[in-house]
Amino acid sequence: MRTDDLVAALAADAAPVDNARAERRFRDRLLWGPAIAIVLMLLLLGPRPDLAEAMRLPMFWLKAGLPASVAAACWLLLYRLGHPGARLGRSPAAALAPLALVSLAGALVLWNAAPAERESLLFGQTWRDCLVNVTILALPALALALLALRGLAPTRLALAGAAAGLFAGAAGAFAYAFHCPELEVPFLGAWYVAGMLMPAVVGALLGRRLLRW
Amino acid sequence: MPAWTMGSPVALAVATDRRHRMDAEERANAIEQRLRAQFVAALDGDAASYRAFLSALGAHLRAFLRRRMAQWPDDVEDLVQETLLAIHDHRHTYRREQPLTAWVHTIARYKLIDHLRARARHEALNDPLDEELELFARSDTEAAEARRDLQQMLQVLPERQRRALMLVKLAGASVAETARATGQSEAAVKVGVHRGIKALAARFRSGT
Numbered sequence: 076m077r078t079d080d081l082v083a084a085l086a087a088d089a090a091p092v093d094n095a096r097a098e099r100r101f102r103d104r105l106l107w108g109p110a111i112a113i114v115l116m117l118l119l120l121g122p123r124p125d126l127a128e129a130m131r132l133p134m135f136w137l138k139a140g141l142p143a144s145v146a147a148a149c150w151l152l153l154y155r156l157g158h159p160g161a162r163l164g165r166s167p168a169a170a171l172a173p174l175a176l177v178s179l180a181g182a183l184v185l186w187n188a189a190p191a192e193r194e195s196l197l198f199g200q201t202w203r204d205c206l207v208n209v210t211i212l213a214l215p216a217l218a219l220a221l222l223a224l225r226g227l228a229p230t231r232l233a234l235a236g237a238a239a240g241l242f243a244g245a246a247g248a249f250a251y252a253f254h255c256p257e258l259e260v261p262f263l264g265a266w267y268v269a270g271m272l273m274p275a276v277v278g279a280l281l282g283r284r285l286l287r288w
Numbered sequence: 289m290p291a292w293t294m295g296s297p298v299a300l301a302v303a304t305d306r307r308h309r310m311d312a313e314e315r316a317n318a319i320e321q322r323l324r325a326q327f328v329a330a331l332d333g334d335a336a337s338y339r340a341f342l343s344a345l346g347a348h349l350r351a352f353l354r355r356r357m358a359q360w361p362d363d364v365e366d367l368v369q370e371t372l373l374a375i376h377d378h379r380h381t382y383r384r385e386q387p388l389t390a391w392v393h394t395i396a397r398y399k400l401i402d403h404l405r406a407r408a409r410h411e412a413l414n415d416p417l418d419e420e421l422e423l424f425a426r427s428d429t430e431a432a433e434a435r436r437d438l439q440q441m442l443q444v445l446p447e448r449q450r451r452a453l454m455l456v457k458l459a460g461a462s463v464a465e466t467a468r469a470t471g472q473s474e475a476a477v478k479v480g481v482h483r484g485i486k487a488l489a490a491r492f493r494s495g496t
Contacts, residue, residue, distance in 0.1 A: 076369065078346050078365060078368055078369055078372070079343070081369050081372060081373070082339060082343050082346060082372065083339065085338070085342055085376045086335050086336075086338045086339035086342060087335065089333055089334065089338040089339075090333050091332055092331045092379055092380050093380070094380055094382075097380040097381070157381065158381050158382075158383060158386075158391075159378070159381060159391050159394035159395050159398070160386060160387070160390030160391040160392075160393065160394040161383075161386070227378075227381050228374075228395065230394050230395070230397070230398035231468065233471070288377075288378070
Protein backbone atom coordinates (compact mmCIF):
# COMPACT_ATOMS: atom_id res chain seq x y z
CA MET A 76 0.00 0.00 0.00
CA ARG A 77 1.22 3.50 -0.71
CA THR A 78 1.61 5.68 2.33
CA ASP A 79 -0.71 8.32 0.84
CA ASP A 80 -3.45 5.72 0.51
CA LEU A 81 -2.96 4.67 4.11
CA VAL A 82 -3.16 8.30 5.23
CA ALA A 83 -6.39 8.74 3.27
CA ALA A 84 -7.86 5.57 4.75
CA LEU A 85 -6.95 6.58 8.31
CA ALA A 86 -8.25 10.12 7.82
CA ALA A 87 -11.56 8.71 6.60
CA ASP A 88 -11.72 6.94 9.96
CA ALA A 89 -11.54 10.22 11.90
CA ALA A 90 -14.19 10.46 14.58
CA PRO A 91 -14.26 12.26 17.92
CA VAL A 92 -11.99 10.33 20.29
CA ASP A 93 -13.32 9.78 23.78
CA ASN A 94 -10.28 9.81 26.07
CA ALA A 95 -12.46 9.60 29.14
CA ARG A 96 -13.88 6.26 28.04
CA ALA A 97 -10.41 4.76 27.73
CA GLU A 98 -9.47 6.13 31.16
CA ARG A 99 -12.61 4.64 32.70
CA ARG A 100 -11.92 1.26 31.17
CA PHE A 101 -8.36 1.37 32.53
CA ARG A 102 -9.66 2.27 36.00
CA ASP A 103 -12.33 -0.44 36.00
CA ARG A 104 -9.96 -3.19 34.94
CA LEU A 105 -7.54 -2.22 37.71
CA LEU A 106 -10.28 -1.98 40.34
CA TRP A 107 -11.65 -5.44 39.59
CA GLY A 108 -8.32 -7.06 40.56
CA PRO A 109 -8.36 -6.22 44.28
CA ALA A 110 -12.13 -6.82 44.39
CA ILE A 111 -11.72 -10.35 43.03
CA ALA A 112 -8.78 -10.98 45.38
CA ILE A 113 -10.96 -10.08 48.38
CA VAL A 114 -13.83 -12.26 47.19
CA LEU A 115 -11.45 -15.18 46.60
CA MET A 116 -9.97 -14.71 50.07
CA LEU A 117 -13.46 -14.80 51.61
CA LEU A 118 -14.47 -17.88 49.62
CA LEU A 119 -11.27 -19.94 49.76
CA LEU A 120 -9.66 -18.91 53.05
CA GLY A 121 -12.15 -16.92 55.09
CA PRO A 122 -11.24 -13.96 57.30
CA ARG A 123 -9.35 -14.72 60.50
CA PRO A 124 -11.85 -15.61 63.28
CA ASP A 125 -10.65 -12.80 65.56
CA LEU A 126 -10.69 -10.15 62.83
CA ALA A 127 -12.69 -7.64 64.87
CA GLU A 128 -10.14 -7.75 67.71
CA ALA A 129 -7.17 -7.74 65.35
CA MET A 130 -8.52 -4.63 63.66
CA ARG A 131 -8.00 -2.70 66.87
CA LEU A 132 -4.24 -3.30 66.68
CA PRO A 133 -2.06 -0.76 64.86
CA MET A 134 0.04 -3.63 63.54
CA PHE A 135 -2.96 -4.94 61.62
CA TRP A 136 -3.28 -1.64 59.81
CA LEU A 137 0.41 -1.58 59.01
CA LYS A 138 -0.02 -5.04 57.50
CA ALA A 139 -2.95 -3.94 55.34
CA GLY A 140 -1.54 -0.45 54.71
CA LEU A 141 1.74 -1.73 53.28
CA PRO A 142 0.17 -3.43 50.24
CA ALA A 143 -2.43 -0.67 49.94
CA SER A 144 0.28 1.99 49.61
CA VAL A 145 2.20 -0.16 47.10
CA ALA A 146 -0.97 -0.63 45.04
CA ALA A 147 -1.72 3.10 45.04
CA ALA A 148 1.80 3.94 43.86
CA CYS A 149 1.63 1.21 41.20
CA TRP A 150 -1.63 2.63 39.92
CA LEU A 151 0.07 5.94 39.11
CA LEU A 152 3.08 4.10 37.68
CA LEU A 153 0.86 1.96 35.43
CA TYR A 154 -1.00 5.04 34.22
CA ARG A 155 2.25 6.74 33.25
CA LEU A 156 3.74 3.61 31.67
CA GLY A 157 0.61 3.28 29.54
CA HIS A 158 0.82 6.79 28.11
CA PRO A 159 3.71 7.25 25.64
CA GLY A 160 5.93 10.20 26.46
CA ALA A 161 4.71 10.54 30.06
CA ARG A 162 7.58 10.96 32.51
CA LEU A 163 7.71 8.32 35.22
CA GLY A 164 9.23 10.75 37.73
CA ARG A 165 9.43 9.29 41.19
CA SER A 166 6.58 6.83 40.77
CA PRO A 167 8.81 3.71 40.47
CA ALA A 168 10.59 4.74 43.68
CA ALA A 169 7.24 5.41 45.36
CA ALA A 170 6.08 1.88 44.51
CA LEU A 171 9.23 0.26 45.92
CA ALA A 172 9.83 2.50 48.94
CA PRO A 173 7.20 0.87 51.21
CA LEU A 174 8.70 -2.54 50.48
CA ALA A 175 12.21 -1.35 51.26
CA LEU A 176 11.07 0.42 54.44
CA VAL A 177 9.24 -2.55 55.89
CA SER A 178 12.06 -4.95 55.03
CA LEU A 179 14.53 -2.63 56.70
CA ALA A 180 12.30 -2.32 59.77
CA GLY A 181 11.97 -6.11 59.89
CA ALA A 182 15.75 -6.50 59.76
CA LEU A 183 16.15 -4.00 62.62
CA VAL A 184 13.62 -5.85 64.77
CA LEU A 185 15.43 -9.13 64.14
CA TRP A 186 18.76 -7.49 64.94
CA ASN A 187 17.50 -6.30 68.31
CA ALA A 188 15.65 -9.49 69.21
CA ALA A 189 17.01 -12.23 71.44
CA PRO A 190 18.62 -14.92 69.25
CA ALA A 191 16.17 -17.55 70.48
CA GLU A 192 13.18 -15.52 69.29
CA ARG A 193 14.48 -14.67 65.85
CA GLU A 194 13.27 -17.77 64.10
CA SER A 195 9.66 -17.42 65.21
CA LEU A 196 9.68 -13.65 64.48
CA LEU A 197 10.83 -14.27 60.93
CA PHE A 198 8.97 -17.45 59.97
CA GLY A 199 5.89 -17.27 62.22
CA GLN A 200 3.63 -20.29 61.77
CA THR A 201 2.51 -19.69 58.22
CA TRP A 202 5.24 -18.32 55.97
CA ARG A 203 4.64 -20.91 53.23
CA ASP A 204 0.89 -20.25 53.21
CA CYS A 205 1.60 -16.55 52.95
CA LEU A 206 3.73 -16.91 49.81
CA VAL A 207 1.39 -19.35 48.10
CA ASN A 208 -1.86 -17.56 48.98
CA VAL A 209 -0.68 -14.06 48.13
CA THR A 210 0.46 -15.31 44.74
CA ILE A 211 -2.79 -17.17 44.04
CA LEU A 212 -4.94 -14.22 45.11
CA ALA A 213 -2.81 -11.99 42.87
CA LEU A 214 -3.29 -13.97 39.66
CA PRO A 215 -6.68 -12.58 38.55
CA ALA A 216 -5.47 -9.06 39.36
CA LEU A 217 -2.36 -9.68 37.25
CA ALA A 218 -4.43 -10.75 34.25
CA LEU A 219 -6.66 -7.69 34.65
CA ALA A 220 -3.76 -5.27 35.11
CA LEU A 221 -2.11 -6.60 31.93
CA LEU A 222 -5.45 -6.21 30.17
CA ALA A 223 -5.69 -2.63 31.49
CA LEU A 224 -2.25 -1.90 30.01
CA ARG A 225 -3.22 -3.42 26.69
CA GLY A 226 -5.96 -0.82 26.45
CA LEU A 227 -3.25 1.87 26.57
CA ALA A 228 0.12 1.95 24.80
CA PRO A 229 3.00 0.81 27.02
CA THR A 230 6.42 1.02 25.32
CA ARG A 231 8.59 -0.39 28.12
CA LEU A 232 7.10 -3.83 28.17
CA ALA A 233 9.09 -5.59 30.88
CA LEU A 234 8.82 -2.64 33.24
CA ALA A 235 5.09 -2.27 32.55
CA GLY A 236 4.59 -5.99 33.15
CA ALA A 237 6.54 -5.78 36.39
CA ALA A 238 4.42 -2.85 37.56
CA ALA A 239 1.26 -4.79 36.70
CA GLY A 240 2.60 -7.75 38.67
CA LEU A 241 3.54 -5.63 41.67
CA PHE A 242 0.08 -4.05 41.63
CA ALA A 243 -1.47 -7.52 41.53
CA GLY A 244 0.83 -8.78 44.28
CA ALA A 245 -0.20 -5.82 46.43
CA ALA A 246 -3.87 -6.60 45.76
CA GLY A 247 -3.29 -10.22 46.77
CA ALA A 248 -1.34 -9.26 49.90
CA PHE A 249 -4.02 -6.75 50.92
CA ALA A 250 -6.75 -9.38 50.65
CA TYR A 251 -4.61 -11.98 52.41
CA ALA A 252 -3.94 -9.62 55.32
CA PHE A 253 -7.55 -10.19 56.48
CA HIS A 254 -6.95 -13.92 56.74
CA CYS A 255 -3.35 -13.97 57.93
CA PRO A 256 -2.74 -14.57 61.66
CA GLU A 257 0.81 -13.12 61.73
CA LEU A 258 1.52 -9.70 63.19
CA GLU A 259 5.32 -9.40 63.30
CA VAL A 260 7.29 -6.84 61.29
CA PRO A 261 10.06 -9.29 60.22
CA PHE A 262 7.37 -11.60 58.84
CA LEU A 263 5.89 -8.73 56.82
CA GLY A 264 9.29 -7.58 55.66
CA ALA A 265 10.19 -11.03 54.36
CA TRP A 266 7.07 -12.89 53.20
CA TYR A 267 4.63 -10.14 52.29
CA VAL A 268 7.39 -8.42 50.36
CA ALA A 269 8.42 -11.67 48.64
CA GLY A 270 4.77 -12.50 47.94
CA MET A 271 4.33 -9.14 46.19
CA LEU A 272 7.59 -9.35 44.28
CA MET A 273 6.93 -12.82 42.84
CA PRO A 274 3.95 -11.68 40.74
CA ALA A 275 6.10 -8.70 39.68
CA VAL A 276 8.72 -11.06 38.27
CA VAL A 277 6.02 -13.12 36.55
CA GLY A 278 4.52 -9.89 35.20
CA ALA A 279 7.86 -8.73 33.79
CA LEU A 280 8.29 -12.04 31.96
CA LEU A 281 4.71 -12.05 30.65
CA GLY A 282 4.79 -8.37 29.75
CA ARG A 283 7.46 -8.82 27.11
CA ARG A 284 5.20 -11.19 25.21
CA LEU A 285 1.67 -10.12 26.05
CA LEU A 286 2.02 -6.34 25.93
CA ARG A 287 3.50 -6.04 22.42
CA TRP A 288 1.58 -3.93 19.92
CA MET B 289 34.45 33.72 26.11
CA PRO B 290 38.02 35.20 26.45
CA ALA B 291 38.61 38.36 24.37
CA TRP B 292 41.38 36.85 22.28
CA THR B 293 39.10 34.28 20.77
CA MET B 294 36.67 36.93 19.48
CA GLY B 295 36.52 36.74 15.71
CA SER B 296 38.75 33.70 15.66
CA PRO B 297 37.65 30.69 13.64
CA VAL B 298 36.86 28.85 16.87
CA ALA B 299 34.54 31.57 18.14
CA LEU B 300 32.91 31.80 14.75
CA ALA B 301 32.30 28.06 14.65
CA VAL B 302 30.87 28.10 18.15
CA ALA B 303 28.54 30.99 17.32
CA THR B 304 27.42 29.39 14.05
CA ASP B 305 26.77 26.12 15.75
CA ARG B 306 24.71 27.83 18.42
CA ARG B 307 22.70 29.74 15.84
CA HIS B 308 21.97 26.54 13.93
CA ARG B 309 20.87 24.83 17.06
CA MET B 310 18.52 27.67 17.93
CA ASP B 311 17.11 27.70 14.41
CA ALA B 312 16.44 24.00 14.61
CA GLU B 313 14.81 24.42 17.99
CA GLU B 314 12.55 27.22 16.77
CA ARG B 315 11.61 25.25 13.71
CA ALA B 316 10.79 22.21 15.80
CA ASN B 317 8.64 24.36 18.08
CA ALA B 318 6.72 25.84 15.18
CA ILE B 319 6.12 22.36 13.76
CA GLU B 320 5.02 21.09 17.16
CA GLN B 321 2.49 23.94 17.41
CA ARG B 322 1.09 23.31 13.96
CA LEU B 323 0.92 19.52 14.18
CA ARG B 324 -0.58 19.64 17.62
CA ALA B 325 -3.35 22.01 16.54
CA GLN B 326 -4.15 19.70 13.61
CA PHE B 327 -4.06 16.61 15.80
CA VAL B 328 -6.30 18.09 18.48
CA ALA B 329 -8.80 19.08 15.78
CA ALA B 330 -8.58 15.52 14.44
CA LEU B 331 -9.29 14.12 17.90
CA ASP B 332 -12.47 16.18 17.84
CA GLY B 333 -13.41 14.48 14.56
CA ASP B 334 -12.04 16.82 11.85
CA ALA B 335 -11.03 14.50 8.97
CA ALA B 336 -9.33 17.20 6.85
CA SER B 337 -7.05 18.21 9.74
CA TYR B 338 -6.32 14.58 10.43
CA ARG B 339 -5.29 13.99 6.86
CA ALA B 340 -2.98 17.02 6.85
CA PHE B 341 -1.54 15.90 10.17
CA LEU B 342 -0.88 12.34 9.04
CA SER B 343 0.82 13.35 5.78
CA ALA B 344 3.07 15.84 7.56
CA LEU B 345 3.82 13.35 10.29
CA GLY B 346 4.58 10.66 7.69
CA ALA B 347 7.28 12.90 6.21
CA HIS B 348 8.84 13.54 9.62
CA LEU B 349 8.74 9.85 10.47
CA ARG B 350 10.34 8.97 7.14
CA ALA B 351 13.29 11.26 7.86
CA PHE B 352 13.55 10.04 11.47
CA LEU B 353 13.48 6.37 10.52
CA ARG B 354 15.61 6.61 7.40
CA ARG B 355 18.48 8.03 9.40
CA ARG B 356 18.23 5.17 11.89
CA MET B 357 17.73 2.35 9.38
CA ALA B 358 20.50 3.17 6.91
CA GLN B 359 21.21 -0.54 6.71
CA TRP B 360 17.71 -1.47 5.59
CA PRO B 361 16.43 1.32 3.32
CA ASP B 362 13.74 -0.97 1.90
CA ASP B 363 12.10 -1.33 5.29
CA VAL B 364 11.72 2.39 5.97
CA GLU B 365 8.39 2.89 4.20
CA ASP B 366 6.87 -0.20 5.82
CA LEU B 367 7.86 1.08 9.20
CA VAL B 368 6.52 4.58 8.45
CA GLN B 369 3.15 3.00 7.69
CA GLU B 370 3.26 0.74 10.70
CA THR B 371 4.04 3.70 12.94
CA LEU B 372 1.22 5.80 11.43
CA LEU B 373 -1.16 2.92 12.02
CA ALA B 374 0.04 2.52 15.62
CA ILE B 375 -0.46 6.24 16.21
CA HIS B 376 -3.97 5.99 14.78
CA ASP B 377 -4.86 2.96 16.89
CA HIS B 378 -3.52 4.48 20.11
CA ARG B 379 -4.50 8.11 19.68
CA HIS B 380 -6.72 7.84 22.75
CA THR B 381 -3.53 7.67 24.86
CA TYR B 382 -2.52 11.21 23.89
CA ARG B 383 -3.30 13.70 26.66
CA ARG B 384 -3.93 17.16 25.33
CA GLU B 385 -1.80 18.99 27.88
CA GLN B 386 1.25 16.96 26.87
CA PRO B 387 3.80 17.87 24.14
CA LEU B 388 2.92 16.01 20.96
CA THR B 389 6.61 15.49 20.13
CA ALA B 390 7.21 13.41 23.25
CA TRP B 391 4.20 11.21 22.53
CA VAL B 392 4.98 10.64 18.85
CA HIS B 393 8.69 10.16 19.47
CA THR B 394 8.08 7.49 22.10
CA ILE B 395 5.80 5.55 19.76
CA ALA B 396 8.15 5.87 16.77
CA ARG B 397 11.11 4.74 18.85
CA TYR B 398 9.12 1.79 20.19
CA LYS B 399 8.17 0.70 16.67
CA LEU B 400 11.77 1.15 15.48
CA ILE B 401 13.24 -0.96 18.27
CA ASP B 402 10.58 -3.60 17.81
CA HIS B 403 11.46 -3.76 14.14
CA LEU B 404 15.22 -3.89 14.73
CA ARG B 405 14.74 -6.67 17.22
CA ALA B 406 12.68 -8.75 14.79
CA ARG B 407 15.26 -8.00 12.13
CA ALA B 408 18.14 -9.16 14.34
CA ARG B 409 16.28 -12.39 15.08
CA HIS B 410 15.62 -12.93 11.40
CA GLU B 411 19.23 -12.30 10.36
CA ALA B 412 20.51 -14.62 13.04
CA LEU B 413 18.57 -17.44 11.36
CA ASN B 414 19.07 -16.51 7.72
CA ASP B 415 22.10 -15.73 5.60
CA PRO B 416 21.45 -12.12 4.63
CA LEU B 417 22.91 -12.60 1.13
CA ASP B 418 21.27 -15.27 -0.98
CA GLU B 419 22.66 -16.38 -4.29
CA GLU B 420 20.06 -14.70 -6.47
CA LEU B 421 20.86 -11.36 -5.01
CA GLU B 422 24.57 -11.88 -5.51
CA LEU B 423 24.03 -12.82 -9.16
CA PHE B 424 22.02 -9.78 -10.18
CA ALA B 425 23.46 -7.17 -7.87
CA ARG B 426 26.37 -6.39 -10.19
CA SER B 427 26.39 -2.65 -9.75
CA ASP B 428 26.06 -3.12 -6.04
CA THR B 429 28.93 -5.54 -5.55
CA GLU B 430 31.17 -3.31 -3.59
CA ALA B 431 28.59 -2.25 -1.06
CA ALA B 432 27.29 -5.79 -0.70
CA GLU B 433 30.76 -7.17 -0.15
CA ALA B 434 31.56 -4.54 2.38
CA ARG B 435 28.42 -5.44 4.27
CA ARG B 436 29.11 -9.15 4.06
CA ASP B 437 32.63 -8.62 5.37
CA LEU B 438 31.19 -6.64 8.20
CA GLN B 439 28.64 -9.34 8.93
CA GLN B 440 31.38 -11.98 8.88
CA MET B 441 33.60 -9.97 11.14
CA LEU B 442 30.76 -9.39 13.51
CA GLN B 443 30.22 -13.14 13.72
CA VAL B 444 33.44 -13.50 15.70
CA LEU B 445 32.00 -11.40 18.52
CA PRO B 446 29.96 -12.88 21.35
CA GLU B 447 26.21 -12.48 20.89
CA ARG B 448 25.72 -9.66 23.42
CA GLN B 449 28.56 -7.54 22.08
CA ARG B 450 27.45 -8.10 18.51
CA ARG B 451 23.89 -7.02 19.12
CA ALA B 452 24.95 -3.97 21.08
CA LEU B 453 27.42 -3.00 18.36
CA MET B 454 24.90 -3.54 15.54
CA LEU B 455 22.19 -1.47 17.19
CA VAL B 456 24.39 1.40 18.34
CA LYS B 457 26.90 1.67 15.51
CA LEU B 458 25.04 0.31 12.49
CA ALA B 459 21.40 1.07 13.17
CA GLY B 460 22.12 4.32 14.99
CA ALA B 461 20.06 3.54 18.08
CA SER B 462 20.99 5.33 21.29
CA VAL B 463 22.61 3.52 24.19
CA ALA B 464 19.37 3.71 26.20
CA GLU B 465 17.27 2.32 23.32
CA THR B 466 19.74 -0.51 22.79
CA ALA B 467 19.75 -1.33 26.48
CA ARG B 468 16.00 -1.64 26.40
CA ALA B 469 15.96 -3.66 23.19
CA THR B 470 18.55 -6.17 24.34
CA GLY B 471 17.60 -6.26 28.00
CA GLN B 472 21.13 -5.25 29.03
CA SER B 473 22.00 -2.37 31.31
CA GLU B 474 23.22 0.85 29.70
CA ALA B 475 26.63 0.30 31.21
CA ALA B 476 26.74 -3.21 29.72
CA VAL B 477 25.83 -1.83 26.28
CA LYS B 478 28.58 0.79 26.45
CA VAL B 479 31.11 -1.78 27.57
CA GLY B 480 29.88 -4.23 24.89
CA VAL B 481 30.27 -1.66 22.11
CA HIS B 482 33.67 -0.61 23.36
CA ARG B 483 35.00 -4.15 23.71
CA GLY B 484 33.43 -5.21 20.43
CA ILE B 485 35.21 -2.43 18.55
CA LYS B 486 38.49 -3.25 20.26
CA ALA B 487 38.12 -6.93 19.43
CA LEU B 488 37.27 -6.13 15.79
CA ALA B 489 40.22 -3.77 15.53
CA ALA B 490 42.56 -6.41 16.94
CA ARG B 491 41.22 -8.98 14.43
CA PHE B 492 41.49 -6.56 11.58
CA ARG B 493 45.10 -5.71 12.36
CA SER B 494 46.12 -9.34 12.69
CA GLY B 495 44.41 -9.98 9.33
CA THR B 496 42.33 -13.03 10.22
